[in-house]
Amino acid sequence: MNKEVATTGVLDELLGKIESRTYTVGIVGLGYVGLPLMWTFHQKQMPVLGFDIDESKITHITNGTPYIKHLGEEMMQKLAKSDICDATSDFERLPEADAILLCVPTPLDNHREPDMSFVEKTVRAIAPHLRKGHLVILESTTYPGTTEDLIIPILEEASGMSADSDFYVAYSPEREDPGNENFNTAKIPKVVGGHGADALKLATALYDTAIVQTVPVSDTRTAEAVKLTENIFRSVNIALVNELKVVFQAMGIDVHEVIDAAATKPFGFMKFTPGPGLGGHCIPIDPFYLTWKAREYEQNTRFIELAGEVNTDMPRYVVRRTIEALNSHKKAVNGSRILLLGLAYKPNVDDDRESPTYKLMDYFTGMGAEVAYYDPFVPVIRPSREHAHWAGTTSVPWEEEVIRSYDVVLIATDHKNVDYDALVDWAECIVDTRNIMNNRDGVAEGQVWKA
Ligand SMILES: NC(=O)c1ccc[n+]([C@@H]2O[C@H](COP(=O)([O-])OP(=O)(O)OC[C@H]3O[C@@H](n4cnc5c(N)ncnc54)[C@H](O)[C@@H]3O)[C@@H](O)[C@H]2O)c1
Structure with missing residues (x-):
């Protein structure tokens, strides 16, 4: 039978x-x-x-x-x-x-x-x-x-x-x-x-x-490959716009304006947005599942690895921009008070896994800055394998006196429930990795640095 x-x-x-x-x-x-x-x-x-x-x-x-x-x-x-x-x-x-x-x-x-x-x-x-x-x-x-x-x-x-x-x-x-x-x-x-x-x-x-x-x-293998393909597609395209951001910034061109205009093309272009680096449990991780498996078949995944390199390097670019921003205010990173706005890896969620904010906090701390974070979604950092040394650190309160006490506020995540207009009033220097301050009323010359 x-x-x-x-x-x-x-x-x-x-x-x-x-x-x-x-x-x-x-x-x-x-x-x-x-x-x-x-x-x-x-x-x-x-x-x-x-x-x-x-x-x-x-x-x-x-x-x-x-x-x-x-x-x-x-x-x-x-x-x-x-x-x-x-x-x-x-x-x-x-x-x-x-x-x-x-x-x-x-x-x-x-x-x-x-x-x-x-x-x-x-x-x-x-x-x-x-x-x-x-x-x-x-x-x-x-x-x-x-x-x-x-x-x-x-x-x-x-x-x-x-x-x-x-x-x-x-x-x-x-x-x-x-x-x-x-x-x-x-x-x-x-x-x-x-x-x-x-x-x-x-x-x-x-x-x-x-x-x-x-x-x-x-079959199951095809379904497994579909998921990796989707996330590799995202990783590679995010790497591309991240690379373009760095290149266009050197040329004095606003990458966000370029992307928004390009996205008006009704075919052959899909909008991806640059940021401070990849985060979350998926995009920074999943592509390497294929890279690992491909080795068994003696296949290279150069594209995937290059995208990984570009994305991994983004927090260092943001650090460089922050140094320039502080320098313009005649300040050094060493001894500065730096506030990271947004610990979650993307807006309006409380997921901080693989968040580039942790990388930024580590880099700035290593350079002698006094670092803190504000995130309405993550009031306290939970213990985890990835960033055990930050466990127990709490978000600073959203108060004028507190925000004013920082030399620079670095926007890493553009949560919706943040009063960015108040930030314009309170923060002397803002580094914006999400373009959320673009064309905002009241921004003074040299106050906002795109990164
Ligand atoms: N988070 C996302 O946005 C997302 C999206 C698509 C796919 N995925 C994939 O889905 C999977 C789960 O991701 P997630 O974000 O939900 O993870 P998560 O960490 O939020 O949840 C996983 C849960 O599994 C539990 N768990 C661990 N070991 C267990 C065990 N032996 N028995 C029972 N429970 C156990 C954990 O306690 C936890 O509650 C991952 O493979 C991830 O790549 C995640």
């Missing part, structure tokens, strides 16, 4: 459960990706069971209190009150879920190589609870081959079952853009690659209940 005939009955039953909303979606990892995903399924009346090793997140979900600022309190309270949603750190409850979606971190290790320890640990924790008919989907960003070469062997070995006939496996990259008011999880088409036709059918049916569009691709 061939595999498809043997499993048709099971598959139909599972598809029926999805259709009738009696199919429980397990989500492992309830961070910037997993929590909105939980909300997205919940909104479509799909039962959801969230898992995380971080007890504090479970307590927040149970009590309805926010832990990711931009997602707000209302959503958390609805999740807490819901009788089809629950969250736990008890992996013994995994069999209650019909599908297990993995949304755990995929950072780089100290040698800038993929750190798959979170994924591997999670898969090993799931394996003993795997049962027939389970659907396991990896959503974390990763190199092509992860699902087939890493995940399936662990699951098969530990469970004694086969991904070809007993359980289903798929890869579907998360494209969540935290803080994006136009596109939330439900509105972003979802690419899905299945390990076999049945897995693809099941995973597609599941996402179809909650996501605007499902985009099936040939």
Whole structure:
């Protein structure tokens, strides 16, 4: 008997459960990706069971209190009150879920190589609870081959079952853009690659209940490659406009004006905005997952690495511009008081992972400056592996006397809820990496330095 005939009955039953909303979606990892995903399924009346090793997140979900600022309190309270949603750190409850979606971190290790320890640990924790008919989907960003070469062997070995006939496996990259008011999880088409036709059918049916569009691709490797391609595209294009910024600044040309005008071309140009460097858990990291994997095939990724170099160098350019700005006020960095405005890597979120602001704070501190930060989204720096030495530092208050006490205010992130007009009144010297001060009323000659 061939595999498809043997499993048709099971598959139909599972598809029926999805259709009738009696199919429980397990989500492992309830961070910037997993929590909105939980909300997205919940909104479509799909039962959801969230898992995380971080007890504090479970307590927040149970009590309805926010832990990711931009997602707000209302959503958390609805999740807490819901009788089809629950969250736990008890992996013994995994069999209650019909599908297990993995949304755990995929950072780089100290040698800038993929750190798959979170994924591997999670898969090993799931394996003993795997049962027939389970659907396991990896959503974390990763190199092509992860699902087939890493995940399936662990699951098969530990469970004694086969991904070809007993359980289903798929890869579907998360494209969540935290803080994006136009596109939330439900509105972003979802690419899905299945390990076999049945897995693809099941995973597609599941996402179809909650996501605007499902985009099936040939297999899990292709789906893994899609996600990396998207993020490499961003990294390379950001590097390009960052390079243009430096070149045009030397020529006395405003790169932002150039880009805005170029963007009026209705075809063949896509707008990217320069900044102080890359941040976040995705763009500075994901391209190197491909670089690492490409080495195994004796392939070079020169473009990707060059983009990485250009972007990594941006904080040093910002430092140079800040030195020029201070110099114009007859001041040296050494002994200056420098305020970094914005610790989050992008506006209106509280995510400070890989933020270039940390690089800037380190550079200025190393040059003898007295450094502080202001960020309404990050009142205190949480402990982390990346910048342990800043843990516990608190944001300065937004008060005239405080802001006036700094020799320069460097805008690293253009949060919406900052009073930039007050900043014009209070700050003697402003270095603006986001072009937020452009054409603002009241700016004095030499007060604002674009960087
Ligand atoms: N943040 C984004 O904007 C974004 C966008 C698209 C894709 N991604 C990708 O999604 C994945 C998750 O990113 P994120 O930003 O949500 O990370 P995150 O750090 O915000 O969340 C991950 C969660 O997983 C939990 N976790 C870690 N190990 C675990 C384990 N063994 N068992 C259970 N839970 C565990 C952590 O406690 C944390 O709550 C990454 O691969 C990332 O590249 C992120």
